[in-house]
Amino acid sequence: MGTKERRQREFEDREKVFLDCARDLIRDEGLLNLQMSRIAEKSEYAVGTLYKHFASKEDLLLALAAVDTEKHVSMFQRATQWKASPRDRMVAIAVADMIFVRRNPDFFRLGQYVFTEVVWKAASPERRQAMLAASDPIADVVVGIVNDAVAAGELELRDMSAEEICTGLWALSAGTHNLVHAEGVLEDFNVRDPYRLMCRHTQVMLNGYGWHPLVDVSDGAALDALIKRICNEVFDDLCSE
Amino acid sequence: MGTKERRQREFEDREKVFLDCARDLIRDEGLLNLQMSRIAEKSEYAVGTLYKHFASKEDLLLALAAVDTEKHVSMFQRATQWKASPRDRMVAIAVADMIFVRRNPDFFRLGQYVFTEVVWKAASPERRQAMLAASDPIADVVVGIVNDAVAAGELELRDMSAEEICTGLWALSAGTHNLVHAEGVLEDFNVRDPYRLMCRHTQVMLNGYGWHPLVDVSDGAALDALIKRICNEVFDDLCSE
DNA sequence: TATGTGCCGTGAATCTTATTCACGAATTGT
DNA sequence: ACAATTCGTGAATAAGATTCACGGCACATA
Numbered sequence: 001m002g003t004k005e006r007r008q009r010e011f012e013d014r015e016k017v018f019l020d021c022a023r024d025l026i027r028d029e030g031l032l033n034l035q036m037s038r039i040a041e042k043s044e045y046a047v048g049t050l051y052k053h054f055a056s057k058e059d060l061l062l063a064l065a066a067v068d069t070e071k072h073v074s075m076f077q078r079a080t081q082w083k084a085s086p087r088d089r090m091v092a093i094a095v096a097d098m099i100f101v102r103r104n105p106d107f108f109r110l111g112q113y114v115f116t117e118v119v120w121k122a123a124s125p126e127r128r129q130a131m132l133a134a135s136d137p138i139a140d141v142v143v144g145i146v147n148d149a150v151a152a153g154e155l156e157l158r159d160m161s162a163e164e165i166c167t168g169l170w171a172l173s174a175g176t177h178n179l180v181h182a183e184g185v186l187e188d189f190n191v192r193d194p195y196r197l198m199c200r201h202t203q204v205m206l207n208g209y210g211w212h213p214l215v216d217v218s219d220g221a222a223l224d225a226l227i228k229r230i231c232n233e234v235f236d237d238l239c240s241e
Numbered sequence: 242m243g244t245k246e247r248r249q250r251e252f253e254d255r256e257k258v259f260l261d262c263a264r265d266l267i268r269d270e271g272l273l274n275l276q277m278s279r280i281a282e283k284s285e286y287a288v289g290t291l292y293k294h295f296a297s298k299e300d301l302l303l304a305l306a307a308v309d310t311e312k313h314v315s316m317f318q319r320a321t322q323w324k325a326s327p328r329d330r331m332v333a334i335a336v337a338d339m340i341f342v343r344r345n346p347d348f349f350r351l352g353q354y355v356f357t358e359v360v361w362k363a364a365s366p367e368r369r370q371a372m373l374a375a376s377d378p379i380a381d382v383v384v385g386i387v388n389d390a391v392a393a394g395e396l397e398l399r400d401m402s403a404e405e406i407c408t409g410l411w412a413l414s415a416g417t418h419n420l421v422h423a424e425g426v427l428e429d430f431n432v433r434d435p436y437r438l439m440c441r442h443t444q445v446m447l448n449g450y451g452w453h454p455l456v457d458v459s460d461g462a463a464l465d466a467l468i469k470r471i472c473n474e475v476f477d478d479l480c481s482e
Numbered sequence: 483t484a485t486g487t488g489c490c491g492t493g494a495a496t497c498t499t500a501t502t503c504a505c506g507a508a509t510t511g512t
Numbered sequence: 513a514c515a516a517t518t519c520g521t522g523a524a525t526a527a528g529a530t531t532c533a534c535g536g537c538a539c540a541t542a
Contacts (some may be wrong), residue, residue, distance in 0.1 A: 007489090007490090030358070030362075031358055031359055032358060032359050032362055032363065035527095035528065035529085036528080036529060036530085037528075037529085040493095045491075045492090046491060046492040046493055047492085047493065047529090047530080047531095048490095048491065048492055048493065048530090048531080048532080049490085049491055049492070051529095051530065051531080052490080052491080056529080056530080057528095057529070057530095109357075109358050112353070112356075112357055112358075113357045113358070113359060115353070115419075115422070115423055116350070116353055116354045116357060117271070117272050117273060117350045117353075117354070117422075118272050118273050118354060120424065121271075121273050122273065128424070132424065132425055139426075139429060139430070158459030159459050159461055160441075160459065161430075161431070163430035163431060163432065164430070164432060164438055164441075166430070167417075167420060167427070167430055167432055167435070167438060167442075168413070168438070168442035168445065170416065170420060171412075171413050171414075171415075171416030171417045171419070171420055171439070171442065172409070172412050172413055172416055173416065174412075174415070174416035174419040174420065175411065175412030175413055175414065175415035175416030175417070175419070176408075176412045176416070178356075178412070178415040178416065178419065179408060179411060179412055179415065181356070181358075182356055183356075183361065183369070183373065184373055185380075186408070188380060189380070189402075189404035189405070189407070189408055190402070190404060191404065191405060191408055194408070197405055197408060197409070198412070200401075200405075201408075201409035201412065201446070203449075204409065204446055204449035204450055205442070205445055205446055205449055206449075207448075207449040208444075208445035208446055208447075208448040208449030208458065209445055209458075217449065217450075218399030218400050218401065220400055248509095248518090248519090252519095276498095276499065276500085277499075277500060277501085278499075278500085281522095286520075286521090287520060287521040287522055288500090288501080288502095288521085288522065289501090289502080289503080289519095289520065289521055289522065290519085290520055290521070292500095292501070292502080293519080293520080297500080297501080298499095298500065298501095
């Protein structure tokens, strides 16, 4: 009797339904106005059922962020598998980030919110664990590229570890997301395309680490060409503009 | 009759009392458990009085963050006024950030929270404006250092603007704060002293921009010496450890 | 088919907190 | 001294997250 299994499957499917409804509501009405009762209403289940799946509202938000993170990770994995030099693959990571954020405009806001002390601590330990597990592969992927560069003789670590180099690049990316979403900052700075700028800053850092082949960071045309090449060769299906 | 003025002063003093109580409560019980009624209780005023000062709880949090930001800015200003090369002064900005965050461990969490869509939009427009005004000088200060370097012939902008360079350094700093507070990431990476690492990454980026005099970023001793010198010469009173 | 058992969805009731506002005390003006 | 005004008060209200006693449904057994 596969009844138990069917029930199990139905339960899992329902979780997806709830998350999809929540995502739609956030898109349409904003994170600010998200209400548990509205998610229940939209998904045509009772509030109590919703709470069978998520320990709290914060728990649901964390689950939602974890789903996004999985998509994010899969883009990074495509970047690593690209047949190109380690340095170009590292830039491809930045480009992946750029494309992902453009295609998922709510991702950063949600991520920013769930990593907040208030929300993080209000979620269940299991969800927190799942969130961390979902983002784990990011580190592996990026550290892998650094190690490839070292193996290829294109980068000398000297007294830094591969992880420390990754921390710098990761901070650059995380910080760029911050600034993009911080009211007014980039407008004041007259920055038109912050993610292109992030790619350029990535090149600046890679040069700073002495990561060969060095590039001329002031050559905007070369940067645009590389970004375009990455879009075509790695993220063909995702770059429509 | 200076009565009006006295009233006015009392009102302003009370605002400070509320903010101090809120800060203490956050320190002792966490942002998660902050309640308006507890702030009122602790400050020995009625809840209604609290609401005479702050349009909402979020409004109060933003006011609190603005106070911190002013302290933050004043440290940056000390860094700029230091008699040293533009490059060293730029590193001093990073060191200021490091010292400030260590002395105000709740600052980042609060800042992260208030810049969240949910909180930001729930605060009054006046507070938002005040918050932006408080952080405004940061940009001026940092752009000023870049311009000094250009004027001294130590940095060529080529096709980048001073603001764009600042964006990179700012992102690095903001991102480092993120990673420090993101559960588990730096532990996994075995990063012991993330802010020292941030200073090093700052040097990496400055080298990447071709900002003279170039430094050997793998020379940890030189980095520590510079940090120590900045602590002694610029932030003497704040570096006790 | 009739009946017993346990699982699971339900949503009205509860609880927690932010927020309001009618009141009265205190102060000012005449 | 009295009216007018300002300002603090905290009980009442409102909004929304969370709970849990109930009942229906599927399966097991006779």
